[in-house]
Amino acid sequence: EAQVTQNPRYLITVTGKKLTVTCSQNMNHEYMSWYRQDPGLGLRQIYYSMNVEVTDKGDVPEGYKVSRKEKRNFPLILESPSPNQTSLYFCASSLGRYETQYFGPGTRLLVL
Amino acid sequence: AQSVTQLDSQVPVFEEAPVELRCNYSSSVSVYLFWYVQYPNQGLQLLLKYLSGSTLVKGINGFEAEFNKSQTSFHLRKPSVHISDTAEYFCAVTSSKAAGNKLTFGGGTRVLVKP
Numbered sequence: 001e002a003q004v005t006q007n008p009r010y011l012i013t014v015t016g017k018k019l020t021v022t023c024s025q026n027m028n029h030e031y032m033s034w035y036r037q038d039p040g041l042g043l044r045q046i047y048y049s050m051n052v053e054v055t056d057k058g059d060v061p062e063g064y065k066v067s068r069k070e071k072r073n074f075p076l077i078l079e080s081p082s083p084n085q086t087s088l089y090f091c092a093s094s095l096g097r098y099e100t101q102y103f104g105p106g107t108r109l110l111v112l
Numbered sequence: 113a114q115s116v117t118q119l120d121s122q123v124p125v126f127e128e129a130p131v132e133l134r135c136n137y138s139s140s141v142s143v144y145l146f147w148y149v150q151y152p153n154q155g156l157q158l159l160l161k162y163l164s165g166s167t168l169v170k171g172i173n174g175f176e177a178e179f180n181k182s183q184t185s186f187h188l189r190k191p192s193v194h195i196s197d198t199a200e201y202f203c204a205v206t207s208s209k210a211a212g213n214k215l216t217f218g219g220g221t222r223v224l225v226k227p
Contacts, residue, residue, distance in 0.1 A: 004155075031212065031213040033212075033213060033214075033215075035217075040121065040219050040220075041219060042116075042118075042202055042217035042218050042219045042220050043156075043202065043204075043215075043217040044217070045214055045215065045216075048211075048212040048213055048214065049212075050212050050213070056211060056212055058214060059214075059216075090155060090156065092156075094213055096213075097206075097212070097213050098144045098163060098206060098213075099213075100146075100158045100161065101156075101158075101213065101215060103148075103155035103156040103157070104155055105154065105155045106154075106155055
């Protein structure tokens with residue numbers, strides 16, 4: 001089944017404790033993105049990647065890092081999480097630049 | 113810079129009634145427009161998209177949208193809703209000048225279908 005998977009689905013952590021949210025897609029898509037969803041703000045892009053080793057900042061990259069060492073994986077790293085990073089995070093992938101983006105199920109993060 | 117405004121944050125509607133969700137965008141270049149739906153506790157899935165061609169776009173589950181360039185709008189409609197259409201709906205835009213695969217989303221419209 002074609003899908004985007006994310007882990008973990010739920011995470012509670014404390015300020016400053018490094019964490020990684022994994023994202024994997026099995027559709028051989030070139031493009032991958034991370035978004036955060038906050039009430040009333042819709043989804044905002046954090047980082048995106050156009051191919052292996054090619055990543056760039058989205059609208060809200062502060063406090064996040066990403067890497068794309070393999071085509072299928074695009075982990076999101078929070079080196080020192082803060083409470084304002086409490087949010088719902090989505091990973092997405094697409095075949096091309098204007099193609100449909102396929103979203104993972106989301107990761108709900110609470111930073112205390 | 114591109115932006116999207118969804119004019120209604122919540123839309124209550126009775127089952128079998130029609131619904132229209134409004135979306136306006138701003139962009140100085142050619143745009144590509146999308147509507148996504150998010151069912152409770154799930155990710156987003158595509159309802160429909162406009163890339164070019166006919167301005168009336170038909171999507172899944174009986175939804176359709178009309179691209180109006182002069183009014184910079186891309187309103188979503190369904191003639192008769194079901195309880196299962198209760199969800200949050202997001203309008204999104206990208207353009208030929210947007211970096212990478214950047215999608216700019218509106219704030220979302222929550223649709224609550226009442227029996």
